[in-house]
Amino acid sequence: xxxxxxxxxxxxxxxxxxxxxxxxxxxxxxxxxxxxxxxxxxxxxxxxxxxxxxxxxxxxxxxxxxxxxxxxxxxxxxxxxxxxxxxxxxxxxxxxxxxxxxxxxxxxxxxxxxxxxxxxxxx
Amino acid sequence: xxxxxxxxxxxxxxxxxxxxxxxxxxxxxxxxxxxxxxxxxxxxxxxxxxxxxxxxxxxxxxxxxxxxxxxxxxxxxxxxxxxxxxxxxxxxxxxxxxxxxxxxxxxxxxxxxxxxxxxxxxxxxxxxxxxxxxxxxxxxxxxxxxxxxxxxxxxxxxxxxxxxxxxxxxxxxxxxxxxxxxxxxxxxxxxxxxxxxxxxxxxxxxxxxxxxxxxxxxxxxxxxxxxxxxxxxxxxxxxxxxxxxxxxxxxxxxxxxxxxxxxxxxxxxxxxxxxxxxxxxxxxxxxxxxxxxxxxxxxxxxxxxxxxxxxxxxxxxxxxxxxxxxxxxxxxxxxxxxxxxxxxxxxxxxxxxxxxxxxxxxxxxxxxxxxxxxxxxxxxxxxxxxxxxxxxxxxxxxxxxxxxxxxxxxxxxxxxxxxxxxxxxxxxxxxxxxxxxxxxxxxxxxxxxxxxxxxxxxxxxxxxxxxxxxxxxxxxxxxxxxxxxxxxxxxxxxxxxxxxxxxxxxxxxxxxxxxxxxxxxxxxxxxxxxxxxxxxxxxxxxxxxxxxxxxxxxxxxxxxxxxxxxxxxxxxxxxxxxxxxxxxxxxxxxxxxxxxxxxxxxxxxxxxxxxxxxxxxxxxxxxxxxxxxxxxxxxxxxxxxxxxxxxxxxxxxxxxxxxxxxxxxxxxxxxxxxxxxxxxxxxxxxxxxxxxxxxxxxxxxxxxxxxxxxxxxxxxxxxxxxxxxxxxxxxxxxxxxxxxxxxxxxxxxxxxxxxxxxxxxxxxxxxxxxxxxxxxxxxxxxxxxxxxxxxxxxxxxxxxxxxxx
Numbered sequence: 039x040x041x042x043x044x045x046x047x048x049x050x051x052x053x054x055x056x057x058x059x060x061x062x063x064x065x066x067x068x069x070x071x072x073x074x075x076x077x078x079x080x081x082x083x084x085x086x087x088x089x090x091x092x093x094x095x096x097x098x099x100x101x102x103x104x105x106x107x108x109x110x111x112x113x114x115x116x117x118x119x120x121x122x123x124x125x126x127x128x129x130x131x132x133x134x135x136x137x138x139x140x141x142x143x144x145x146x147x148x149x150x151x152x153x154x155x156x157x158x159x160x161x
Numbered sequence: 162x163x164x165x166x167x168x169x170x171x172x173x174x175x176x177x178x179x180x181x182x183x184x185x186x187x188x189x190x191x192x193x194x195x196x197x198x199x200x201x202x203x204x205x206x207x208x209x210x211x212x213x214x215x216x217x218x219x220x221x222x223x224x225x226x227x228x229x230x231x232x233x234x235x236x237x238x239x240x241x242x243x244x245x246x247x248x249x250x251x252x253x254x255x256x257x258x259x260x261x262x263x264x265x266x267x268x269x270x271x272x273x274x275x276x277x278x279x280x281x282x283x284x285x286x287x288x289x290x291x292x293x294x295x296x297x298x299x300x301x302x303x304x305x306x307x308x309x310x311x312x313x314x315x316x317x318x319x320x321x322x323x324x325x326x327x328x329x330x331x332x333x334x335x336x337x338x339x340x341x342x343x344x345x346x347x348x349x350x351x352x353x354x355x356x357x358x359x360x361x362x363x364x365x366x367x368x369x370x371x372x373x374x375x376x377x378x379x380x381x382x383x384x385x386x387x388x389x390x391x392x393x394x395x396x397x398x399x400x401x402x403x404x405x406x407x408x409x410x411x412x413x414x415x416x417x418x419x420x421x422x423x424x425x426x427x428x429x430x431x432x433x434x435x436x437x438x439x440x441x442x443x444x445x446x447x448x449x450x451x452x453x454x455x456x457x458x459x460x461x462x463x464x465x466x467x468x469x470x471x472x473x474x475x476x477x478x479x480x481x482x483x484x485x486x487x488x489x490x491x492x493x494x495x496x497x498x499x500x501x502x503x504x505x506x507x508x509x510x511x512x513x514x515x516x517x518x519x520x521x522x523x524x525x526x527x528x529x530x531x532x533x534x535x536x537x538x539x540x541x542x543x544x545x546x547x548x549x550x551x552x553x554x555x556x557x558x559x560x561x562x563x564x565x566x567x568x569x570x571x572x573x574x575x576x577x578x579x580x581x582x583x584x585x586x587x588x589x590x591x592x593x594x595x596x597x598x599x600x601x602x603x604x605x606x607x608x609x610x611x612x613x614x615x616x617x618x619x620x621x622x623x624x625x626x627x628x629x630x631x632x633x634x635x636x637x638x639x640x641x642x643x644x645x646x647x648x649x650x651x652x653x654x655x656x657x658x659x660x661x662x663x664x665x666x667x668x669x670x671x672x673x674x675x676x677x678x679x680x681x682x683x684x685x686x687x688x689x690x691x692x693x694x695x696x697x698x699x700x701x702x703x704x705x706x707x708x709x710x711x712x713x714x715x716x717x718x719x720x721x722x723x724x725x726x727x728x729x730x731x732x733x734x735x736x737x738x739x740x741x742x743x744x745x746x747x748x749x750x751x752x753x754x755x756x757x758x759x760x761x762x763x764x765x766x767x768x769x770x771x772x773x774x775x776x777x778x779x780x781x782x783x784x785x786x787x788x789x790x791x792x793x794x795x796x797x798x799x800x801x802x803x804x805x806x807x808x809x810x811x812x813x814x815x816x817x818x819x820x821x822x823x824x825x826x827x828x829x830x831x832x833x834x835x836x837x838x839x840x841x842x843x844x845x846x847x848x849x850x851x852x853x854x855x856x857x858x859x860x861x862x863x864x865x866x867x868x869x870x871x872x873x874x875x876x877x878x879x880x881x882x883x884x885x886x887x888x889x890x891x892x893x894x895x896x897x898x899x900x901x902x903x904x905x906x907x908x909x910x911x912x913x914x915x916x917x918x919x920x921x922x923x924x925x926x927x928x929x930x931x932x933x934x935x936x937x938x939x940x941x942x943x944x945x946x947x948x949x950x951x952x953x954x955x956x957x958x959x960x961x962x963x964x965x966x
Binding site: 039042043045046047050051054058060061064065067068069070071072074075078081083084085086112115116119144145147148151152154155156157158159160161 | 207208210211226
């Protein structure tokens with residue numbers, strides 16, 4: 039059982055932990071609609087666009103302006119959200135790397151922690 | 162024996178001693194961690210910090226090892242080589258090994274005690290009414306009540322597929338086949354197939370639960386599109402007012418309620434929805450047949466990106482038709498709102514709209530009838546509009562199908578009720594909510610009684626809503642009873658009350674059935690052969706012999722008018738269904754013309770339901786009397802042939818009428834003259850019955866196919882003078898009893914008066930039919946005269962000696 043534990047910890051255990059981290063990445067990107075936001079990054083906000091047939095030149099210019107404004111709003115809001123998602127993902131990846139380091143050390147906790155305890159006590 | 166060692170290690174890790182040590186070490190670890198965190202903010206001595214670090218060690222180690230143990234419990238084949246898996250003992254999971262180890266220690270008793278503590282096995286066993294005590298008792302007398310673990314291990318190894326691992330369900334599947342269970346299952350009439358079906362249901366449910374436990378392995382199933390998915394869709398203010406969004410949380414519901422054999426309909430709906438044309442789906446079926454449930458499963462698949470079509474991630478909305486109709490004051494306004502709704506859906510392009518009960522928009526509501534075809538026709542070709550609607554078969558036939566434009570919009574999918582094999586599984590998937598709400602527990606036999614009896618006696622209600630409704634009603638009635646376990650008798654009681662049909666033969670009914678000819682003779686005078694034939698047929702029906710899906714009894718009564726044919730039917734209604742009102746009488750002379758069948762079953766042309774349809778829908782458990790049947794149109798007679806044969810009939814509205822709880826009686830005067838002649842020449846009914854039937858066939862009054870379909874063809878003979886007098890006495894007594902009940906006055910009628918009434922009431926053409934008229938016009942008038950002239954007080958007695966003034 040002990041050798042089985044070590045084998046699992048450094049093979050399937052790490053794979054499983056990786057899968058859980060990947061799941062978290064998936065959930066975060068899905069929750070914040072990251073794929074949709076990237077696909078529609080420059081699309082008008084709430085698909086709010088105007089169109090008119092046989093409009094005068096000045097009206098066509100106004101429509102163009104308003105449609106452009108709608109796209110700018112959409113772009114800005116989506117950019118903010120995408121930035122927040124990327125930030126959260128970055129924090130998650132840092133935590134995952136730290137977690138991986140701890141994971142690797144845990145089976146040797148019986149050796150490492152007492153050693154740390156001795157070092158700290160005699161400082 | 163790797164699995165045995167693993168199980169022993171897991172059991173040791175989970176043992177009480179180790180558990181106490183683990184809890185203590187985690188407590189110590191938690192306190193130490195708090196100290197280490199505190200050291201970041203306050204000054205603590207290095208020795209304290211050192212000790213704190215030291216005391217976290219066992220907690221960290223237990224935590225890591227605990228994860229490994231949990232992993233092994235969920236993945237029993239981890240680390241086993243193909244050579245290891247060749248040994249049957251390595252192909253058992255932790256729970257099975259635990260039971261095997263219990264057997265090695267304590268024989269079969271130990272084995273069943275351990276199995277009864279396994280949550281997965283326990284539910285199967287309790288449904289089969291096998292408590293721990295019962296299991297131990299059944300195996301107490303087993304000759305070899307010792308360690309038979311090696312046999313068991315081999316048996317499980319032989320059952321499971323290559324590469325898989327034996328679970329507690331495999332173990333149950335094998336052990337419940339042991340002969341020790343035979344008397345128990347025989348007593349409960351549970352077949353091995355039913356046991357296997359129950360085990361398979363729980364195995365499947367456990368697999369779904371396990372998949373949820375390992376959620377990280379299926380991230381795609383958790384996909385929902387996220388909160389910003391709607392930012393790419395346009396504003397839908399009208400749609401928001403009158404619809405509700407179906408959210409991905411619908412998965413919690415759909416996971417609990419699988420569709421079983423109807424799950425293929427979900428894929429069919431999705432494939433229709435993604436078509437370029439004709440992509441709006443109409444689910445046609447009876448209310449309560451699960452159409453909305455099917456839609457929820459469609460919604461679940463689309464919302465969780467599981468359909469593998471461009472529709473994945475599309476928004477799903479439910480139209481609140483009641484709110485929509487309530488918000489309008491005219492048909493024009495309603496059409497205008499629908500116009501806006503569809504325009505918004507089209508502009509958005511990523512919405513599936515669900516309209517439950519399309520009839521609420523089609524039929525006459527408080528603002529009038531909407532011409533939906535006009536509204537929808539505009540959007541027919543629009544690929545951006547996707548609608549799924551439900552409609553009843555009757556509405557489809559009467560309102561959608563005749564409107565070519567409206568009918569062409571939809572891809573029609575018929576939703577049939579679930580097959581009977583699915584019904585126990587459907588109830589099981591809903592049972593937890595019902596049992597928790599009412600604090601009861603349904604045995605498997607009770608669940609089976611729900612499906613069997615409701616299918617047999619509540620044919621007018623749609624399935625599976627019918628079964629779920631009955632289950633809930635039974636649970637509600639058993640709430641607070643001493644025993645939490647619901648037995649089949651509780652189900653029988655509820656269905657008896659709902660259907661009005663006596664299901665269980667009680668002691669009093671046993672006596673009644675055995676004495677049936679005499680009881681019928683209390684109201685029907687003479688006609689011994691006919692009464693005996695009807696009594697025998699009824700006896701067969703109540704014993705459950707031969708009827709199956711056919712009506713309870715089918716009889717053809719032949720004979721002159723006024724000899725007791727209708728009275729027999731009325732008495733049967735009283736006897737069998739408890740009330741003379743349970744007699745549905747149809748005069749077939751009204752159905753002699755070509756439109757007879759339409760009058761009987763209804764016509765979709767003018768949306769007029771038929772008399773038989775209405776009567777049977779109102780009263781599916783009754784005596785159905787087709788009076789003067791020979792006068793019905795040939796088409797009507799042929800229709801009856803189908804009823805007698807199959808016990809069911811599909812109306813012009815597509816509704817299936819079931820006659821399984823009805824007693825069908827057809828009466829006919831055909832051959833009356835022949836009967837009279839034979840009786841007058843001194844022949845008995847028995848001697849000329851066959852001759853009469855041959856004559857009716859020769860004269861083409863009835864076809865041989867029709868006559869052969871009846872359980873009994875009974876011949877009624879003309880009444881003799883003494884029989885008429887006996888009937889007169891019976892009717893007069895009824896009248897006198899009624900007067901005594903209402904006025905408190907006892908009336909005595911002399912024998913001379915009875916004889917006079919019998920003479921006056923007998924008519925060679927109309928038999929005893931004139932009796933009631935004579936009793937009313939002569940006797941009741943005479944009694945009334947006496948009451949007026951003598952003003953008797955309640956308790957007084959009046960005597961009628963003559964009918965003269």
